[in-house]
Amino acid sequence: MNMVNWHGVWSIYHHEMTRFFRTIWQSLASPVVSTVLYFVVFGAAIGGRIQSVEGVPYGAFIVPGLMMLTVLQQAVSNASFGIYFPKFSGTIYEYLVSPVGWIEVTLGFVGAAATKAILIALVILLTSFAFVGVHILHPFWMIAFLLLSAVGFSLLGFIIGLWAKSFEQLQIVPMMVIMPLVFLGGAFYSASMLPPFWGAVAKLNPVLYLISGFRWAFFGLADVPVGASLIAVAAMVVVCLAVIRWIFATGWRLRE
Amino acid sequence: MSAIIEIDHLSKQYDSGTKALDDVSLSIKEGEIIALLGPNGAGKTTLISIICGLVVPTGGTVRVGGHDIRKDWRAARKMIGLVPQEIALEPFEKVINCVRFTRRLYGMPPDDAYLERILRALSLWDKRDAATRELSGGMKRRVLIAKALSHNPKVLFLDEPTAGVDVALRREMWEVVGDLRREGVTIILTTHYLEEAEEMADRVGVIAKGQLLLVKPTAQLMGEFGRKTLTIELDAPLSGIPADMADPNLTLSEDGRQLAFDYDTRAERTGIARLLGELAARDITVRDVSTRQSSLEEVFISLVDESENAA
Numbered sequence: 001m002n003m004v005n006w007h008g009v010w011s012i013y014h015h016e017m018t019r020f021f022r023t024i025w026q027s028l029a030s031p032v033v034s035t036v037l038y039f040v041v042f043g044a045a046i047g048g049r050i051q052s053v054e055g056v057p058y059g060a061f062i063v064p065g066l067m068m069l070t071v072l073q074q075a076v077s078n079a080s081f082g083i084y085f086p087k088f089s090g091t092i093y094e095y096l097v098s099p100v101g102w103i104e105v106t107l108g109f110v111g112a113a114a115t116k117a118i119l120i121a122l123v124i125l126l127t128s129f130a131f132v133g134v135h136i137l138h139p140f141w142m143i144a145f146l147l148l149s150a151v152g153f154s155l156l157g158f159i160i161g162l163w164a165k166s167f168e169q170l171q172i173v174p175m176m177v178i179m180p181l182v183f184l185g186g187a188f189y190s191a192s193m194l195p196p197f198w199g200a201v202a203k204l205n206p207v208l209y210l211i212s213g214f215r216w217a218f219f220g221l222a223d224v225p226v227g228a229s230l231i232a233v234a235a236m237v238v239v240c241l242a243v244i245r246w247i248f249a250t251g252w253r254l255r256e
Numbered sequence: 257m258s259a260i261i262e263i264d265h266l267s268k269q270y271d272s273g274t275k276a277l278d279d280v281s282l283s284i285k286e287g288e289i290i291a292l293l294g295p296n297g298a299g300k301t302t303l304i305s306i307i308c309g310l311v312v313p314t315g316g317t318v319r320v321g322g323h324d325i326r327k328d329w330r331a332a333r334k335m336i337g338l339v340p341q342e343i344a345l346e347p348f349e350k351v352i353n354c355v356r357f358t359r360r361l362y363g364m365p366p367d368d369a370y371l372e373r374i375l376r377a378l379s380l381w382d383k384r385d386a387a388t389r390e391l392s393g394g395m396k397r398r399v400l401i402a403k404a405l406s407h408n409p410k411v412l413f414l415d416e417p418t419a420g421v422d423v424a425l426r427r428e429m430w431e432v433v434g435d436l437r438r439e440g441v442t443i444i445l446t447t448h449y450l451e452e453a454e455e456m457a458d459r460v461g462v463i464a465k466g467q468l469l470l471v472k473p474t475a476q477l478m479g480e481f482g483r484k485t486l487t488i489e490l491d492a493p494l495s496g497i498p499a500d501m502a503d504p505n506l507t508l509s510e511d512g513r514q515l516a517f518d519y520d521t522r523a524e525r526t527g528i529a530r531l532l533g534e535l536a537a538r539d540i541t542v543r544d545v546s547t548r549q550s551s552l553e554e555v556f557i558s559l560v561d562e563s564e565n566a567a
Binding site for chain 1: 308309310311312329330331333334336338340342343344345346347353357358359360361362363364365403
């Protein structure tokens with residue numbers, strides 16, 4: 001009797017998505033406004049001087065980076081808040097006493113967080129059409145990278161939410177770790193534009209692989225081989241799943 | 257009736273070394289209401305938490321409806337509803353959605369007709385579209401009960417259902433439990449009020465220091481604990497109890513100035529009137545009278561002492 005309780009998965013997923021749609025305009029407005037600002041600042045002001053990167057107009061070049069920035073931020077914040085809030089309000093007991101295991105809880109929370117992140121990323125893509133002409137060379141791989149990154153970082157956010165003991169801790173990882181990794185991961189430039197030393201350092205940043213793979217799906221341009229990007233994001237998913245499984249098996253920060 | 261919960265040599269020792277539960281065994285019959293009575297920190301909540309899956313035991317087994325709570329946890333948990341001690345609800349969620357959420361979490365398909373019946377029974381139907389933060393404390397507790405019942409459990413755990421609630425609400429809670437009893441739900445509740453156990457339970461288990469000291473039918477327990485002592489202060493000391501008044505329940509203090517009479521408050525005739533009549537007939541002047549009942553705390557202490565002496 002170790003079948004997945006799909007009603008349980010749906011209950012959690014539906015509950016999380018309902019909260020998203022209840023505040024749909026707040027959920028969408030802030031990423032759209034910041035995207036427009038990025039286009040104005042990076043695309044128009046700076047892009048006017050850069051013209052093009054490896055043949056791609058700078059305005060279009062930053063679209064995959066912007067989408068990835070949003071996906072990572074949204075995935076981490078939605079997933080971490082989603083599981084932290086029941087811990088904060090005390091309703092976490094329900095997940096621990098009901099016939100749902102780590103698989104159902106993870107599918108529900110991470111599935112919802114990834115869905116929200118992808119929806120917002122697609123809205124950003126639509127917004128960017130208003131500013132620049134974006135052509136997607138490999139739509140299948142674009143969706144695949146979007147999906148894998150959203151899932152990978154939702155899993156990471158889920159772990160952060162399980163780990164956090166306060167709202168401050170919930171905020172600190174996205175601010176101190178995720179944002180720098182994205183900015184240093186080539187969201188707004190190509191790693192080939194960096195001096196050789198910093199180019200090598202940048203290759204240690206896992207986010208670079210995601211952005212590179214994602215950008216390759218758009219323009220066929222990559223800082224690192226696409227296979228390496230796929231392996232990086234798949235490895236992230238596997239490691240995060242293993243950590244979550246361990247947390248639920250030991251009850252760390254859950255059954256204390 | 258067959259046993260729906262079988263607890264066998266259950267123990268829980270925390271990493272700090274604290275023994276929260278010490279070799280507890282108990283069989284609970286289907287349809288009965290059992291109250292676990294004990295002071296704070298006795299192990300009541302730990303016992304409930306283990307059965308429900310919140311705490312992992314260090315020894316022993318529990319079977320719910322024949323399903324081992326660790327090996328066959330999904331089947332075991334489907335049979336259980338838990339009303340926790342602390343009120344924990346999502347503040348912005350509507351009552352009806354809270355209940356729907358829990359039902360599906362337990363793997364049950366939606367059934368709004370059933371949920372309507374529960375909400376009506378708990379007088380929550382009119383509040384179904386209200387956010388939980390708008391509700392009074394008593395209503396919030398009823399929402400927790402509705403959630404716990406939403407998947408049609410066979411066993412309901414109520415952890416301190418009337419802790420911190422006023423008298424009127426306590427009555428209301430007792431009525432809700434009475435209704436559930438008629439529906440045939442097995443109920444395990446914890447309390448530190450003897451009165452509450454008396455009002456609701458078929459059997460009472462007394463827990464202290466992690467040990468289940470005794471389990472007895474409520475009526476029997478109340479007979480044993482429902483005794484009071486009448487103390488009579490005499491104007492002039494007596495040298496002894498008059499022979500024709502001899503009664504095993506009547507004792508005289510060493511200085512001869514106090515008579516103590518143990519009586520059963522639930523007996524049809526307590527013997528108080530007869531005793532006072534006999535004193536008056538003998539011209540023994542009474543200066544003052546007082547009664548006292550041994551508190552639950554004292555009962556626990558004496559039970560713990562007994563069990564320690566027996567060991």
